[in-house]
Amino acid sequence: MKEYIIRLVYVEMLGHDASFGYIHAVKMIHDDSLLVKRTGYLAVTLFLNEDHDLIILIVNTIQKDLKSDNYLVVCAALNAVCKLINEETIPAVLPQIVELLAHPKEAVRKKAIMALHRFYQKSPSSVSHLVSNFRKRLCDNDPGVMGATLCPLFDLITNDVNSYKDLVISFVSILKQVAERRLPKAYDYHQMPAPFIQIKLLKILALLGSSDKQASENMYTVVGDIFRKCDSSSNIGNAVLYECICCVSSIYPNPKLLESAADAISRFLKSDSHNLKYMGIDALGRLIKISPEIAEQHQLAVIDCLEDPDDTLKRKTFELLYKMTKSTNVEVIVDRMIDYMNSINDNHYKTEIASRCVELAEQFAPSNQWFIQTMNKVFEHAGDLVNIKVAHNLMRLIAEGFGEDDDTADSQLRSSAVESYLHILGEPKLPSVFLQVICWVLGEYGTADGKYSASYITGKLCDVAEAYSNDETVKAYAVTALMKIYAFEIAAGRKVDMLPECHSLMEEFLASHSTDLQQRAYELQAVIGLDAHAVESILPSDASCEDIEVDKALSFLNDYIQEAIEKGAQPYIPESERTGMLNISNFRNQDHHEASSHGLRFEAYELPKQTVQARIPPASLASTELVPVPEPMYPRESYQTTTVPSVSSDAASTELKLRLDGVQKRWGRQTHFPSTSTSNSTSLKTVNGITQVDGSNTANSRTRETYDSRKQVEISPEKQKLAASLFGGPSKTEKKSATGHKSSKPSSHMVKSHAPKSSMEVASEKTSVQQPPDLLDFGEPTVKSTAPSLDPFKDLEGLLEPTTQVSSAVNHSSTAAVTKSPDIMGLYTETTAGAHHKDSDILSGLSNPPMTNMVGGTTTMQVAQSSKGPNLKDSLEKDALVRQMGVTPSSQNPNLFKDILG
């Protein structure tokens, strides 16, 4: 039997159904034979879960076995307790387990503690009175039991730090004893004294010491000792070191410890083992919060990790980059992230990295232009994975500008957005969210700057609606955009002539199955029929940022309601009030009773309330808000009640819920489309035309704040310092940081070298207008390379309508210039010439547009690296040394599996 059960467990592990044998496993635990009983327990813990039906049969046996004088039986029962006892059965076994805490066998004590810990995890309240037991067990004679006690204490301290501050001293003294090898030799592991206990203790100390100076001061000595004693050649030694770093980065900072932590990190990063690099990157991410300057020493190593084929390491590195992003390096980092995002297929991680890109871009964007371009890239590649909110944010940003009182900048921003979108529309498959943004922007600002005719934009919009004919939302956005454009045209007094394809599209939509689409199409038709004045008041141009006041109480409907009520309609009863009342009415109407009461009701039916027929004056009712208002009960005719919102439609006696939904949906739309009124009645339209939802307004002001703060950050001296250090030039700090910052802009324009003429036009115009001097500045250290890049710009200046040829030439020359620059800089700092060639190789290999941007930017990591001459050389030398020695810390046990290897 025993063998069968074990086979059964095995079979289930392989993924087959073994539920027929569960009962046999349960029977086995009743057996007297220890072997059979233990096997039974094993099978039961693997088969069943705490809510399984068979648990009832087990609890009694467990109770009996916990009292057994054979400690193995007790252990087996404790094992089962951990896995199978649920909240309700905890009281049944709790007293016995508490007794077991004093059991002579340490194995039993250990497991009893763990069982209590498990109970604590399942329901903290059930064992709250036993917490003191954990403290007592900390002083257990057996180090194993003491070590096990640390697990529950760790959990307890995580939840509530303050009540355990008194234990700091004892933890420190335990850690000291462990580090001084006072424990039995059996706990040594690879010549480390009880490393697992050390790790646990360090974790606990990190919790206790965080932002507590006094507690931290107690720890400094012992942590410093461990730093010194740790042997970094073994894996476990590094594990303890890593934990020390975590502890140091979490407790109140101490310069000396931070220094040794930084040392340890640099050792990790320089090692050949990927595991250690991973830990190093992780540790760096922790320490960087306290002392950001550490990162600079390790930039090269970090970049190496980014290039590493190991995916885990790469992700960890991106996490680190995410943490160390500042306004100065955001462009490089986000570009890198987007590149990486394009290269992976894992949707889970793609979503995460996309949201991080968005977050960073929102927080640190150096310019609106850059922000929009970045968002475009993110949407293009991961559009379906991005939160819809991000799209709304982008729309709002374009609509609002950056909150400065500079209308020209805003309109420039908008027209550049329009252009980039018109260009992007040419690409085949775009994500729905992105299309929505595009449609909205085109509708709102497509014709604003007068560069494009209405017919051109509308043609594009029709194309979109046709190309994505199975996406209703996109079509709806497109129709609304069409409507807006026509409205602007009419308002401007121009004659509107609909394109033929637009006509056919409208006809299709008028007969659409989607009511939403249909309605929008009808609205469009209606708007076109109106005269200029009416249209302007319905859809004022560029009004998306104006406030719309939503009259939640619907006070304008009061008269109508009063009228309806006087005619005998029932007042509105809020939904919350309705359910109980329905029950009562069901209770009375036997017919309805069975249909609707499916579940059992345990509480008694509430008494039918006295129907307070004293009608509340209808007027006051109507003027109250839609939501609360306790209402009197109206038993019988409850299903005939009118809703306040529904009054606006037709008859006053229809199903209440349906009507409510419809109304809410219409209004929900408003938040997405502040300036477009999509509701049916014209009376509503005029209201909406002037008003807006409050929520978006407050949000707007928030973004404004963040951007303002960003502006301040930009000027900070910190940035100038970093820029200087990145460029490696000791002098001219200010100038260079300025040029470096600006010069990144033209290159980001050049990114769009394959843009159609139209979009190129503005980009090149801009660069030619503002950039040439900047470029010159940028080129100062590299005179040769700037010369060719300058000429095409001058050409461009002359040309009003540059051809794509020229623009691509510009691009080429600029990339050439850029790829050259590191070389020249390499000569500049001759010591590391070899390394520079390597860098420039990387660059030319990756000379896709984002990379050129990177070199242009202030924050060029790589240039930064190359400028850090001696550091790089050192590390390379050390690397080579390590390779020569052939030290590979991968500690596989060569004896293992020898026989199977043959």
Add this chain to the structure above:
Amino acid sequence: MIKAVMVMNTQGKSRLAKFYEYLSVEKQQELIRGVFSVLCSRAENVSNFIDAESIFGQDSRLVYKHFATLYFVFVFDSSENELAVLDLIQVFVETLDKCFQNVCELDIVFNYSKIHTILDEMVFGGQVVETSSSEIMKAVEEISKLEAASNAISLIPKSASGWRSR
């Protein structure tokens, strides 16, 4: 805490799977397959750590180690230290090695319950309780000794009852 311990061979057959939080059999299989597909796509000489959030949900990491034909996989959350878990795998394998004198895949298949006993001595309810391989060995040996003893005693009444029923 440790969420799961798995041992699987290089063909993706699981040899040991223990989950410390209850999961249905189907879910377990799905996870095992997911883990295997990640493992076999990894090159040699890369780190032993994998970010397992896409398989196991929020806050989960995975550490694996490859021995001959077997992958040893531990899945755990942020309260453990990756390098330490890597060494925990080492302890586990060392203990197996001591127990079976040059352990191989077949030992694990044929001594399934003993493997579980060893693992239970090390990891209990998702927490690491014992990390010294000699201590674990002592406990396991004692258990098997007592089990054998109790078996010998219970043999007699069983055979007697067998006689009676005949």
